[in-house]
Amino acid sequence: MTHLDEARLLTLRDGNPGADPVGETHLAECSPCQVVLERLRGRSATIAGALATLDDPHDPAAARARIQDRVVGRQEGATSVTPLRRRRPGLWGVELSRAAGILLVTATAAAAALPGSPVHQWVRSLVSSEDGGGPSEAVSAPASLSSPGAPEAAGIRLSLTAGPLRVSLMGVAEGSEVRVQWVPDAEAAVFAPVGSQFTSGESRIEATVLPGTVRVELPGNLVPVSLEVNGRTYLRKAAEGLEVLGPAEVSGPQEIVFRVPGG
Amino acid sequence: MDFDATFDELYPPLVRYCHRLTGDGDVAEDVAQEALVRLFTHQVEGPIPALRVWVFKTATHLVRDRYRVEENRKRLLQVNPVSPAPSESPERRMERMEDRDRVRSALEELPSRDREILLMRYEGFSYKDVAEAVGVAATSVGTLLARAERRLAAALTDMETVA
Numbered sequence: 001m002t003h004l005d006e007a008r009l010l011t012l013r014d015g016n017p018g019a020d021p022v023g024e025t026h027l028a029e030c031s032p033c034q035v036v037l038e039r040l041r042g043r044s045a046t047i048a049g050a051l052a053t054l055d056d057p058h059d060p061a062a063a064r065a066r067i068q069d070r071v072v073g074r075q076e077g078a079t080s081v082t083p084l085r086r087r088r089p090g091l092w093g094v095e096l097s098r099a100a101g102i103l104l105v106t107a108t109a110a111a112a113a114l115p116g117s118p119v120h121q122w123v124r125s126l127v128s129s130e131d132g133g134g135p136s137e138a139v140s141a142p143a144s145l146s147s148p149g150a151p152e153a154a155g156i157r158l159s160l161t162a163g164p165l166r167v168s169l170m171g172v173a174e175g176s177e178v179r180v181q182w183v184p185d186a187e188a189a190v191f192a193p194v195g196s197q198f199t200s201g202e203s204r205i206e207a208t209v210l211p212g213t214v215r216v217e218l219p220g221n222l223v224p225v226s227l228e229v230n231g232r233t234y235l236r237k238a239a240e241g242l243e244v245l246g247p248a249e250v251s252g253p254q255e256i257v258f259r260v261p262g263g
Numbered sequence: 264m265d266f267d268a269t270f271d272e273l274y275p276p277l278v279r280y281c282h283r284l285t286g287d288g289d290v291a292e293d294v295a296q297e298a299l300v301r302l303f304t305h306q307v308e309g310p311i312p313a314l315r316v317w318v319f320k321t322a323t324h325l326v327r328d329r330y331r332v333e334e335n336r337k338r339l340l341q342v343n344p345v346s347p348a349p350s351e352s353p354e355r356r357m358e359r360m361e362d363r364d365r366v367r368s369a370l371e372e373l374p375s376r377d378r379e380i381l382l383m384r385y386e387g388f389s390y391k392d393v394a395e396a397v398g399v400a401a402t403s404v405g406t407l408l409a410r411a412e413r414r415l416a417a418a419l420t421d422m423e424t425v426a
Contacts, residue, residue: 007405043416050366056288058278064270067296071303201289
């Protein structure tokens, strides 16, 4: 008798009924094949258990908001830029260039910084700290990264060659200033009081900040860009222009200053 | 298409798959979100199982593009270690990180297509859906999956022996 090979047994193990009626009949009558099938089931359980060790909790609420935001942004952009047209087939090229210009979080930017600079010191302190965590994890930045005009500020930088970019600030206290500056280089940055928490990923910077002034640097030629403060969109920039939606006290070509209102 | 219902159904398994596939939580979230953004902006219609195949296929391609340069992949894995749960004891955390590293390394030893097939199968997809998402003949999935499982199980056993 010819026994079933492993691929056929897997097909039966994984519940593809009707896919192999001859195999099913054979299996029902063949003890050696049944033994092998049991072994394959055990292997499957082992693998499933091993794969589960890779899993981490993810925050679906934040993801839901981000996706909604991006869907709306893209639909608005598509309507105004290329009405009644579908996305071009060449868009994969854009994705590739985005992937190529993948975010360089603070550690990477700082690695290129000159020794002795505040950025360099900050990263060195993270690297030398046993429990410092990776640069894209929630990081409480030490005071060694200073921001001009805010000597007690910590921060995060993100290099990117193309949009979109979403900056989200949470926990910004009532009355706090959020200063947005347009910068000529290809790095976005957020600076906030020491002890604030920063995270980044491709196309986004998120910060949960302590009370005090927050400074945001945005590359001037980058679109689309959005800034959210405490869940509310304060600023949106697309190819067709800039929308200032938040409570701006000063709005100039180089800088916009928002004052966060109370609840 | 109901945004919330679709999101609730698709996002958790998709981000888990991407995380297992890439070994990077941030990349996984970015890829999963991009796949869903495309689903909604392309206004893809159909029953949830079909949408599920669509977003997994899209995410698989996004990951392939992202990791076309293998060095980039390695760099990201070094730059973005997965964060530990804050309430763990140091010993438990160490054990968990060792287990995870072992599984990650074993998974990395598989050819990328075998890895995709295996991970999609362990998300509960049928062989037909796996074939469509990964781009192989449906009749090959059993053979490829058997090879992937054998290799992964062997790698895990080897690493346990060494440890």
